[in-house]
Structures are given as C-alpha cells and as structure tokens.
Amino acid sequence: MQHWVWLGLLKGIGPVIQKRLLGYFGDAESVYRASKSELMEVSGVGNTLSETIKSTSLEEAKRILEKTNKLNIKILTYNDRLYNIKAKQCPYSPVILYYRGNLLPDSTGVGIVGARRCTDYGKEVVKEAAEHLANKKIPVISGMARGIDGYAHTACLKAGGYTLAFFGNGVDICYPKEHSELMENIIENGAVLSQFPPGTRPKPEYFPRRNSLMSAWCKKLLVVEAGKNSGSLITAQYMKELGREVLAVPNQIYNQTGKGTNFLILKGAGIYLYPEQLLPDNEEGLPVMNKNIDPNEGEISRINNDTKRYDRQLSKKEKKIIESISINPKTIEELSQLTEINQIELLERLSVLELEGIIETSAGGKFGVR
Amino acid sequence: MASVVKSFAIVGVDAHLVEVETKTIHGQPLISIVGLGDMAVKEARERLEAALNQKNFRFPKMKVVINLAPSDMKKSGSHLDLAMAIGLLAETNQLKSKKLQDYGFIGELSLNARLRPCVGVLPMIIAAKGAGIKNVIVPIENIKEASLVSGVNIFGFENLEDTVKFLEEKKRYQLPVDINTNSDRNKFDEIDFREVRGQDAVVEYVIVAASGGHNMLMIGTPGCGKSMIAKRIPTILPSMTEEESLEVTKIYSVAGLLRERGHLVTRRPFRAPHHNASTNSLIGGGINAMPGEISLAHNGVLFLDEIAEFNKKTLESLRQPMEDQKVTISRVKYTNTYPANFMVVAAMNPCPCGNYGNNKCRCSDYEVLKYRQKISGPILDRMDIQKYVQPVSFLDLSDYSVGRSSGELKERVEIARNIQKERYAHIEGVNCNAQMTPSLIKEYCYFEDDSKKLLRLAYDRFQYSARTFHKFLKIARTFADLEGSKKIRKKDIAAALMARDLDKEQIGMLVL
Numbered sequence: 014m015q016h017w018v019w020l021g022l023l024k025g026i027g028p029v030i031q032k033r034l035l036g037y038f039g040d041a042e043s044v045y046r047a048s049k050s051e052l053m054e055v056s057g058v059g060n061t062l063s064e065t066i067k068s069t070s071l072e073e074a075k076r077i078l079e080k081t082n083k084l085n086i087k088i089l090t091y092n093d094r095l096y097n098i099k100a101k102q103c104p105y106s107p108v109i110l111y112y113r114g115n116l117l118p119d120s121t122g123v124g125i126v127g128a129r130r131c132t133d134y135g136k137e138v139v140k141e142a143a144e145h146l147a148n149k150k151i152p153v154i155s156g157m158a159r160g161i162d163g164y165a166h167t168a169c170l171k172a173g174g175y176t177l178a179f180f181g182n183g184v185d186i187c188y189p190k191e192h193s194e195l196m197e198n199i200i201e202n203g204a205v206l207s208q209f210p211p212g213t214r215p216k217p218e219y220f221p222r223r224n225s226l227m228s229a230w231c232k233k234l235l236v237v238e239a240g241k242n243s244g245s246l247i248t249a250q251y252m253k254e255l256g257r258e259v260l261a262v263p264n265q266i267y268n269q270t271g272k273g274t275n276f277l278i279l280k281g282a283g284i285y286l287y288p289e290q291l292l293p294d295n296e297e298g299l300p301v302m303n304k305n306i307d308p309n310e311g312e313i314s315r316i317n318n319d320t321k322r323y324d325r326q327l328s329k330k331e332k333k334i335i336e337s338i339s340i341n342p343k344t345i346e347e348l349s350q351l352t353e354i355n356q357i358e359l360l361e362r363l364s365v366l367e368l369e370g371i372i373e374t375s376a377g378g379k380f381g382v383r
Numbered sequence: 384m385a386s387v388v389k390s391f392a393i394v395g396v397d398a399h400l401v402e403v404e405t406k407t408i409h410g411q412p413l414i415s416i417v418g419l420g421d422m423a424v425k426e427a428r429e430r431l432e433a434a435l436n437q438k439n440f441r442f443p444k445m446k447v448v449i450n451l452a453p454s455d456m457k458k459s460g461s462h463l464d465l466a467m468a469i470g471l472l473a474e475t476n477q478l479k480s481k482k483l484q485d486y487g488f489i490g491e492l493s494l495n496a497r498l499r500p501c502v503g504v505l506p507m508i509i510a511a512k513g514a515g516i517k518n519v520i521v522p523i524e525n526i527k528e529a530s531l532v533s534g535v536n537i538f539g540f541e542n543l544e545d546t547v548k549f550l551e552e553k554k555r556y557q558l559p560v561d562i563n564t565n566s567d568r569n570k571f572d573e574i575d576f577r578e579v580r581g582q583d584a585v586v587e588y589v590i591v592a593a594s595g596g597h598n599m600l601m602i603g604t605p606g607c608g609k610s611m612i613a614k615r616i617p618t619i620l621p622s623m624t625e626e627e628s629l630e631v632t633k634i635y636s637v638a639g640l641l642r643e644r645g646h647l648v649t650r651r652p653f654r655a656p657h658h659n660a661s662t663n664s665l666i667g668g669g670i671n672a673m674p675g676e677i678s679l680a681h682n683g684v685l686f687l688d689e690i691a692e693f694n695k696k697t698l699e700s701l702r703q704p705m706e707d708q709k710v711t712i713s714r715v716k717y718t719n720t721y722p723a724n725f726m727v728v729a730a731m732n733p734c735p736c737g738n739y740g741n742n743k744c745r746c747s748d749y750e751v752l753k754y755r756q757k758i759s760g761p762i763l764d765r766m767d768i769q770k771y772v773q774p775v776s777f778l779d780l781s782d783y784s785v786g787r788s789s790g791e792l793k794e795r796v797e798i799a800r801n802i803q804k805e806r807y808a809h810i811e812g813v814n815c816n817a818q819m820t821p822s823l824i825k826e827y828c829y830f831e832d833d834s835k836k837l838l839r840l841a842y843d844r845f846q847y848s849a850r851t852f853h854k855f856l857k858i859a860r861t862f863a864d865l866e867g868s869k870k871i872r873k874k875d876i877a878a879a880l881m882a883r884d885l886d887k888e889q890i891g892m893l894v895l
Contacts, residue, residue, distance in 0.1 A: 130745035140893060159747055167893045191749045195895045270745075344773040345584045356583035357878075364877035368840040374887045377733060377740010378602070378771025 016041035017090045018210070019074035021109035024065055030057050031108040035091060041108075045071075077210045084185050086111050086211055097121050103229035103255055105222075107208040113184050114204030120177055121230050122152030123291045124252075126245040127161030127237035127262075128270055133376055135161055135238035135270070138262050138285075140168045142235055145288035147174025152203070154179070154230050156223060157196065159189055161237045161245075170198050177230060180207040181223040182215035224248040232293055233258045235285055239273030246273050249282065260285040323371060330354060331362060335382060338372065342381030385450075386473040389487045389516060390466035391507040392451075392458040395719035396633045396674070398503065398510035402452045403463065403488075405470035410446035416467070418451030421459040430464055431471065433494040439544060440496075443475045457716060459671060462501035465490035465520070468543055469550070480550040487511045487519040489529075496543040500524035502639035505632050508532040520546060523559055528636065531629075531647045576615050576789040581775040582608060583786070588770050588882060590792055593619050594799035595861030596815030598705075598727040598765055600690070602884065603772035605737045609730035612772065613686045616728055617653045618789040620683070621797045627682045630722060634681055638674050652683030654725075658692040662700050667721055672712040677704050678721035690729040691757040698762050701727070705765055708812075729766065731758070748892040755885065767817060767854050769885045799864040816861045821853060828856045833873035841880055851886065855879045 020031060020041045037055045038044045044052075044066070052063040081088060089096055091108040095116045100106050123146055125139055143165045146153050153169040155162040157178040169176045178199050180188070184207045187193045199205055208226055209219060224244055228234065228251035236259065239245035249259045260283040264271020278284055285291075327335070330352070337343060337351040345363070349356045363380055366372045375381045385406035391398040401418075414428040435442040449467055451458055466488035472478035489507055491499040504525045509532055511519050518536045521529045526539035538556055540546045548554040579586055585601070589612060592599040601609045623631065631648045635641045641648075656665060656676045667675035677685060687693060704710040708724040733739035734746040735754050746754075763769075800815070806827065807813045813823065830838075841847065847855070856871075859879035863871045 129747075131747075132742060132745065133740075136748075136893065159749075163747065163749070164893045167895055170895065171893070191753070198895050344771075346581055346773045346775060349581075349583075357587055360584055360587070360881050361874045361877040364881045365837070368837060368844055368877075368880065370844060373891075374884065375740070375891070376888065378773065378884045378888075379740055 014088060014090075015071055015074045015078050016045045017088065017109050018077050019069065019071055020044060021107065021208070022073055022077075022210070023069055026062060026065070028105050028107045030055075030062070032091070032104075033057060035108060040092065041090070077212075080185075080211050081111065084211060086113055086184055088112075089116065089206070094118075095120075097230070099232070100229040103225075105225040105251070106229040107226065110206050110208055110226075111184050111211060112204050112206040114200040114202075116204050117152070117175065120152055120175075120204070121232055122146070122154050122175075122177070124154040124227060124231035124234040124248065125161065125165035125237065126155055126227075126234065126248050127239050127274075128243060128245070129158055129160040129162075130270070131160040131164075131238045132270060134264075135262070136164050138237055139164045142285075142288045142291060143168035143174070144172040146291060147172035149292060150175070151292070152177055154227060156180070156220075156227060157188075157192055157199070157205070159191070163192055163195060166195055166199055170195075170202055174202075176203040178203070178205045179223050179227040179230070180205060180209070180215075181219040183207060183209050183211040183213040185211040186214065188215045220244055221247050225251045228252045228255060228257070231257065233260065233291055235291060236261045236274050236277055236282070238262065238264060238270045239277070240270060241272045241276075243273045246277065249277055258283060260290060324369070327371075331366060334359070334362060334366065335371065338380055339382050342375045342379035344377075344379050348380065386470045386483070388466045388470040388473070388483060389511075389514075390463050390489060391487065391510050392456060392463075393460065393503045393506060393637060394456070394717070395672075396506060396630075396637050396721060398507040399456065400487075400510060400514045400516075401456075401458060401463070401466075403466040403470045404450040404452060405467065405474045406448045406450075407443050407474055408446040408448065412444045412446065414447040414449070416449045416451070418449075418454040419457045420451060420463070421457070423461045424451070424458055424463055427461065427464050427467055427492075430461075430492045430494060431468055434464075434468060434492045434496040434543060435471065437496045437544075439547075440472065440477055441475075443471070447471065447474075460501065460503070461491035461499075462489045462503070462507070464492040465498060465522075465543070465546070468492055468496075469546070472547060478547050478550060480552075483550065485516070485518055486550070487516045489519060489525070490522045490540075492543065498522035498540055498542055498546070502641070503637045504528045505531060505629075505636040505641070508535055508537070509629075509633070511535055520549075526559070528632075528641055531632065574615055574618060576619060576792055577786045579608065579612055579615065580786045582612070582772065585612065585770050585772050586787070586792075587878075588768050589616060590619065590796060590865065591858060591861045591882075592616075592726070592728070592768050594796045594815075594865055595767075595803070595857065596726055596817040597767035597858060597861065598817070599729070599768040599770070600763070600766040600885075601728070601730045601770055601772045602733050603730070604739075604741075604774055605732065607772045607774035609772050610686075610688055613655075613684070613688070613728045613730060614653065615789065616684050616686075616726075617651045619792040619796050620651045621793065621800050623649060623651060623682055631682050634674050634678050634721065638679060640679070652680050653686060654680040654683070655686040655688060658687070658689045660693070660697065662694070662697045665697055666700050666704065666710055667712045667719075668714070670714060670716065672714045672717040672719040674719075674721045675710075675712075677701065677710060677723040677725055680725040681722045683725060685725045685727050687727065687729040689731060691731045691754060695757065695759065699759060702761055702765070727766070733771070748894045752889070752892060752894055763885070764850075767858060768882045770882065771884045795865055798867065799861060802864045802867065816857050816864070819857055819860070824853055824856050824860075828860055828871055829869070830871045830876075831873060834859075834871050834876045837873055837876045837880075841876075845887070845890070847886075851883070855882070858882050 033055050034044045049063045089110040099121050143153050147169045153176040155165045166176050182188050184205050187196045224247045234252045236245050252259045261274040261277040262285045333352045372380050373383045385404045388403045390401050392401045432442050500522045508529045512535050520538045523539040523541050529537040603609050628647050654676045665676045704723040710723045711720045734751040738744040803815050859871045859875040862875035862878050
C-alpha cells in the first residue's frame, strides 16, 4: 500500500502520467522498483520525471500510511474494485484516494453544486432535488462547502439518502468548521473523499482539482445559483469535457447570484425545471426512469398542482388567502392589504389553515402554500 | 447625660430607626463617630466642625463622642449629618428644646451649614411612621418625596440655623411656596400606540403579553419598529395600585433616582439597559449592594434591545429573579433583597445580517441557528411569545387606518387583569396567567370541543412537547380573558398557536 501512497505523492506527476505508469508496470510497487531506463520507456516520462521518481523515498508515504491507520482513514487505489469504472474513465481521476465512511460498489451519482452565499430560492431548489434523489436511492455528490453544497448533503441525509463529499483538503480536516456535525453524518451514511493526503490544509489552488475529481463521480450535474466566477462553473466545464450532462437552475437575469448559472444555460447547459430530470437516462445497473415525461401527466407534481384537493370545503375568505400567497410567501401585513381581511381575523384563519397543512410558515414569519 | 436624637439607616429598600447619641467629655478636642458608619458617615466630623463654626454656633473644644445606635448595624450615607449636628448643639446647650424626642432628622450638611438633599428619604419616612415618630425634619428639596407618606408631619428647611430656630420655637414653620411642581407625568403621554400602524397582529400579542404577564420576544429586521412598540408597552399596562407605587418609589429613592422627581412613581417603570450592561448593573451589586436594572423595572417592563448581543452570562443571571420575582444580592458588607417582578420584552434580529426571510439575506441556516443560539434555551423558554415584527412599507402607511390608541388598549388589558386577579386571589405567588403551574393550567383551562380538536391537530402536525403546549394554553387563557370568555374557544387556541414563530421556523431548517 505504501507504494500507492508514494505514487500519489510524486511531484510533477499528475493522474495522466500516473495512469500511464500503472498501465505499463501493472501496479505501484513495480513502478517503484523500475529502473530509470525502464521508466523512460513510458511516454511522457523524460529525464527529469524519472529522476524525480527515483529520488523520492518511501519515508513520506510511510508516515502518511501510519496516520491513515491511526485516524481510521481508508485508501482507495486505482486497482480497487470499489473504484468506479465510470470514474476511472475520467482522465483526471487520481490513482489513489483517501476516504472515510462506506463506499458502495457503484457510488456514482448526481452532483449538486452552487453558491456559498445562496438565497432561499436556491435552498428550496436544492432541498427538492436532493430529497428526490435520496428517495430514488441515487447518491448525491457535492463538496461540503457552505451554502448549496451543505444544503445538498443535509437534505439528502435528512431524507435517508446516500451522499459523497469531495474535499479540497485532507479527510481528517473539516472545512468549513461549521460542518463538523454534517461531516460526521456523511461519514456514517456515505463517505468523504479526497485525493489529498491526511493533514493537507485547504488551499484555493486545491479546489479546482477537487472539482475535477467530483465531476468524475457525477453522471449529471446540477448547478444552483453559481456566481460569475464560481468554482461550480469549473466543475461544469469538467463535466462538459467528459461529455456528461450539466443542468443549470435558471435565475433572474439581473440577479448577481444567478449570473453564472444563466451563463451556463446560454452556453448550452440544460435548463433545470423539475427533479425528475436528474434521474439517470437508460443505463446499466441503475433504476431506469422513463425519460419521456410529459409535464401534463401529473408525474411532476410541482408543475401540475393547480387543481390541488383539500379535505374540506374552503370558505371564500380562505380561498382568497391561499390565492394571495400561491406565488410567493407573504407577511401577515401584506396579506391583510391584499385580502382586505383585518390582521386579527387573519391570525385565526392562518393558524387553522396551517394546522390543516394547507399553508406553512416560511422563513421570516411569512406564510406560503405548502 | 448624652443627648439622643433620632435618625434612620437604610438597609436594602427599607430603613431602620437609628438613635444618634452625642456626649462631650473633658479631654483633648477630638470628634469620634462610632457605630459602624461607612466613610460618608465618618467624614461627617469635618462637615460638622465646619458647619458649627458659623456665626451663631461654636464647635466645643472638648472630646466629642457620637454613637449611632444600634451600634452593630452598618450605616451608610450622609443623611445622618443633621441628626449629629442637632445632637451636638443640644449637648452643648446651644439648642434648648424639650421636643427633640418628637422629631426625626434627615439631611446632609454643607460646610456653610446648609441642608443638602439625600437619597432614600421615602423609606426613612415610612420607617419613622412605623416607629411612631410624628414629625420629621428634612432638607427643603426632599419635602415632596417625604410628603408621599401620610400621617407624618414633614418640615423642610434650607439650613441648620432655621432648623434650630424652629426647634427653639423662635420662628414658626412656613411651608415653602416654590417647590417646583414640574413632573414627568406628561412624558409618557406623548407616546401612544396610535402611532404604531399596520402592525395590528403584533400589537394584539403585545396586549396579550401585557394582560397575562407573558414575557415577549420580538424578532425583526433593523428599523421595523421593535423598539417603537416596546417603548409603548408601559402605556397600556394597568395603573399601579398605591402599594405597588410605594414599592417602586422606595426602590428609586434608595437608588437615588428620585431626587429630580420628588413625587410618587405612578407610571410603571420602563428600563432599557444597553446590551453592554454588566451583570451587576442588571441584577444589582456594588459595594453597597445597590438595586440593579431588574429592580428598577419592578412592576414594569425590562426591555432588552438586541438581546442576542448581551453577554451570555449576564442574560443567564436573569433566570432566577424571573422565577422568584425578587433578587438577593450578597456582598461582604451587605446582603440585600430587592423586589424584581418585571415583564421582559426583548428584541433581536432574525439573523446576523438582519434580513432573514427576504431577498437580501445570504445567511446560511447554520449561521442563523448559531446566531439564535446566543440566547440560551432556558431564557428562550421563558419567552412565552416570540413574534416577528414585519417592516411596514413607508409608502403604504397612509393607507392604513389610524392604529388603536393606548387608552383603548389599556382598558382591555385592565379587564383581563381584573379577571386574573380574581381568579388567583387565593393562590400565593400567582397573579397572572403566565405564572400558572401545570396543575393550575389543568384547573383553569377549560375548552370548547372545537378547541380540543384543534389542539389534537396541532399535536399531530408539529409534535410539540408538553412544555410547549403549556405555554400555548397559558396564552390561550389570556386570549379568552381578554374577551371575558370563561371557556377557551377555538379562536383563542388558533391565535395562541401562532404565538411562537421561532419554534416553527427551526423545523424547516436544513442543518444537522
């Protein structure tokens, strides 16, 4: 195993050359034992690189291995059967990964990425998407950053789903710190993975590499509220290179938070409207979903809820209230103006409607349709 | 024979009779004051010497011993000066009066033998009445405060000379005419709930809080009117009874906050300490164990603006007085118990940026929760009502009808309070719905059938704990009382279930 770790540590040698070396020599130990002239046979390996390979000792690798043992960190090598074929196909997927948690035989899934500072709209979209994926037993993949990433993992876990988080730092470090609870939960019901050895602190330059790794695991990618220079756009770019589908959540065109996603749509990304779009297209080993969903056929509840049925006959005033908040949530003051019902009477009616599950309180003491 | 003159000492909010004994002994000229006086008492000797060296008096060239009896009780303050001066004058035959025993003396001396006003006059006069002293002499500035107690003759003088002349019956007492009569009675009248417009729902909960003695937390974006509403709460609280008034005035008198006012505090206090307040300033403390903000808010409102910014420890220290309605302050020198029966009204922002729930906010759920967790569970638990205050659009303001006036609201509050007073008359320590224990809730909360159905529904939907349910029931009881209903109706339950916005919001948060 130490040779694998060693292979991952070689300076100036990325996943592409690593894989060539593996392809030539068969396994990591053989690479380590190979002579300089043998190494030079591999295309792309010249004098300098072979020099590096020969001069790098096993010391560092041994130290890291010891650390992984102590911290109960598992190692996923390129030859491991848990290393997904689909992920392997990706040229940037590294030959060695460190992880904590449990990897499924097929852990590829749907990626959800987006802004750290997101709006309620973004949160709502993510929640719906992640819950849907969890219910369909499809892994949710993200980067455990603040905002959209964190919500994706959380919503998935809350719905009892399986989720993977890819780090731009060692898997023994929790970044951002506020997600320590979330991280523990992910480890319990999924896994956190990283190509960086334990102890690596997060650095800005690591995140694009993390994004490329993440894209290797994603069959589809949903981008929510990415800004103009968001890292999510990098992930989307990698997905494009892999020829995999990118879906973007449309946003208002003047809205700063949605500039990146709207731009993705302009450049040909799919427009995300409902969670069924995230389900895999006809593919081996995964539940097959009917791609040809007709929005008019009621499969998509959200688009088709005009004729929602209630347990009882609603009064005229109640209908008016529901109508007023059907598009977006309103405060009691706004409702009072719209419906011309005084606030004290509204209080009582809203309370009953809420208890009956017809409306609900949303953030900031507003009322919205459930 | 030593001369004996009566004065008083303050302990906590109460005063006790002190006998000032003065004796001159042949020996080296020297004045010594014994009887556990503090520095202010000890320094009286310098003031005495200077004051008694005025034209009409002379300071004895003998050893003077002044004893403040009972000698084992600690005494503080400069109000004993006058009694000592009178005692000394009597002892040295410069003052000949047979009626000294009928008088109590309160007052600080200036070096020119003028009388300066003192703090704590009201409790001292109450103590005089209790001790059967019919007449009390006070500095002229304290006449009004002293006169609040009926049954004691108050004489106010400007200086020592007048006092002595009066006691020797060389001059008749004349009530000074120019006691300034300006009062703060009009201060409150300028603010009225009428100015709160378009926020009827929140105001309704404020009425409930005021009626049932419930503590209230208002959450809202900056500038939405939280403080505006809070400031108006005292205007709808029922008027204080005379007993309550006297309690409050006593505290203010001891704290030295009454000097400018000079009359009984009849308005319920409204205290709004800044969030930088120290624990001692809030609870009470200092070397003399003085009353803090919570005692100054006794029978009134303690408004904690930006409650999330308060020091956590300071907030926690409120827990016990909130339960006990009194606070005991222990210091090395003093242990005082002050009343502290107050209603807490608090205000805070919903999240670090303050805009939670509208488009400007980019706070993550974790940050929002973290921010709210600055207020501990036990404190939040004591806030029966937690309501959002929504900003009112400035442009729409003119469309609203004028809000309801404080007078109108106060009437409703008083009706509900009277019902409660009757209900809890025989139960000690319970005056309002907020103080109901679970067994009292069982006893006094009877429902209509519809209400029960609604409660069932609420349980199924939100899985509230029994504790939370009790809060709702207390609030529902107040809603029913406000309309004089014996049974708790469906609408009372419905309105009560809307009283806790924060609880519900937490359910929807995406945080593990």
